[in-house]
Amino acid sequence: MNNRVTGSFIVLGVFLFLAGVFYLETFIPLGQWADAVGDARPFTLLGDGWFDVAIWWFKFIALVLINIPILAIIVFTFKILPRDLKAIVARQSMISTPYAWLLVFFLVPFGIVLKISFSDIALAIPPYVPTLKDGFWTMLSGLDLENYTFIGAGAVFAGFVMLVAAIALYRVVYPRVRSAIVSDGNVGAFASAVVAGSALAVSVVCVALLAGLLGLLFPVLQTFVDIPDFLYVAAYLSSLRIALISTFFTLLIGYPIAYAMARAAEHWRPTLLMLVILPFWTSFLIRVYAWIGILSTEGYLNQFLLGIGVIGEPLTILNTNMAVYIGIVYTYLPFMVLPIYAALEKMDDSLVEAAEDLGCSAFSAFWLITAPLSKPGVIAGCFLVFIPTLGEFVIPSLLGGSNSIMIGKVLWEEFFNNRDWPVASSVAVILLLILIIPIVLFQRNEQKQREIDG
Numbered sequence: 001m002n003n004r005v006t007g008s009f010i011v012l013g014v015f016l017f018l019a020g021v022f023y024l025e026t027f028i029p030l031g032q033w034a035d036a037v038g039d040a041r042p043f044t045l046l047g048d049g050w051f052d053v054a055i056w057w058f059k060f061i062a063l064v065l066i067n068i069p070i071l072a073i074i075v076f077t078f079k080i081l082p083r084d085l086k087a088i089v090a091r092q093s094m095i096s097t098p099y100a101w102l103l104v105f106f107l108v109p110f111g112i113v114l115k116i117s118f119s120d121i122a123l124a125i126p127p128y129v130p131t132l133k134d135g136f137w138t139m140l141s142g143l144d145l146e147n148y149t150f151i152g153a154g155a156v157f158a159g160f161v162m163l164v165a166a167i168a169l170y171r172v173v174y175p176r177v178r179s180a181i182v183s184d185g186n187v188g189a190f191a192s193a194v195v196a197g198s199a200l201a202v203s204v205v206c207v208a209l210l211a212g213l214l215g216l217l218f219p220v221l222q223t224f225v226d227i228p229d230f231l232y233v234a235a236y237l238s239s240l241r242i243a244l245i246s247t248f249f250t251l252l253i254g255y256p257i258a259y260a261m262a263r264a265a266e267h268w269r270p271t272l273l274m275l276v277i278l279p280f281w282t283s284f285l286i287r288v289y290a291w292i293g294i295l296s297t298e299g300y301l302n303q304f305l306l307g308i309g310v311i312g313e314p315l316t317i318l319n320t321n322m323a324v325y326i327g328i329v330y331t332y333l334p335f336m337v338l339p340i341y342a343a344l345e346k347m348d349d350s351l352v353e354a355a356e357d358l359g360c361s362a363f364s365a366f367w368l369i370t371a372p373l374s375k376p377g378v379i380a381g382c383f384l385v386f387i388p389t390l391g392e393f394v395i396p397s398l399l400g401g402s403n404s405i406m407i408g409k410v411l412w413e414e415f416f417n418n419r420d421w422p423v424a425s426s427v428a429v430i431l432l433l434i435l436i437i438p439i440v441l442f443q444r445n446e447q448k449q450r451e452i453d454g
Helices: 002-027 030-040 050-079 083-117 136-141 146-150 153-181 189-217 220-224 230-263 269-281 284-295 300-307 321-345 349-357 362-373 375-390 394-399 407-417 421-453
Strands: none
Touching (some): 083 421, 153 189, 153 421, 230 321, 269 321, 284 321, 321 394, 394 407
16 A cells, blocks of 8 residues: 555656646746846856756756645645545556556657747757747747648648538438438348438538538638648648558458468467567568568569569569558558457357358358457557558658658658758647547547457
8 A cells, every 4th residue: 555655656746747847848938038148147167058057957946846835735635535535546546657657758749849830940959949938928929820821731620620520410410311211120231322322422512511601701711721832731631542542451451361360270370470470570671671672673573573474574663652552561461460360369150150050151151240240350450550651651761752742751851851840840740630530539449349348
């Protein structure tokens, strides 16, 4: 019990320290104070860095002084709690520790990137004007969304809102269209497709009409959705297209592999599982580089096809989107195979045997029994492939050409070639907000699966 309480207070102290750092860095304009001192700094013989060190120690001492009364209040409150409530608080604190730690490691980099995204580019090191230099409230009063407007974030946001509105409207319209078109409860595949298509068409048309009406009533919204440079929106759309297509082909290849592994003899399964995991024993960069030697004009694939007479001249595969698809499917195939295999291995084979005994063909038994039971693994695999592929940088840079525009390449260009950190940070923030959608859906799917498994 004492160890739990001690651990809880250690975690609480870390969070108070981080909160205090955020407070001192944002609400106290120490940067302005440093500029005011300028060349009047005393003791210049100590070097130029002494003043920054002094400011850091001032922040640390102020932070300790701020946390002392807060810790005293927390300790007093904890002591007067009932014993059973103390145990609950200690247990929950210990359980939440790793999640809170991961959250801090996410929020701190995100906060830094978000801060830079509101800055202006400058010929300096680092190459931007600090926005928190004059304090947090001063930054808010002069908040500039120019970087987000430049990359077309307004159009991306408007498209996201329209998509959410269309999905919400579809969930409302679908039951009504279903009851209007289909009279009885038994709905075939064709009737289901007609109902879904009709509901989707009605939802999209209604959302489009509403968007057009808002544009006519509020012309200022037109400036919000303007796209000064289509490069960034094109990169988002291209990344989305490549991620979706790659996920589809990864599923198309990964599902049969996982199915074969789950249906193999039990003594062969560890070996097959090791073969799937084996590529992780090699560097990711080396594996991608190896595909250059395979897909190039003088590579092994073209030499093999020329040798057997299938083609008369070498194929141009490298530096195309085809090479990007091949690289992504190869790299992320284990992430698709493993969750599907885990779902299929848990399935009771007697269900398929019972379906076949009742007259189902092998395909019908698979479609009615195996496919629904493997759905959680398919969803998990698709998310595990789609989420990292959307921001992929290495594969399109090494295997793709100039036409393979993905948001990861754009981020690299802005950060390291153009040295435009504010615009690059804006692109990264929008990408992160887009990725939140599949991450949340993935978490909801995992939660539902845990509830089903009991």
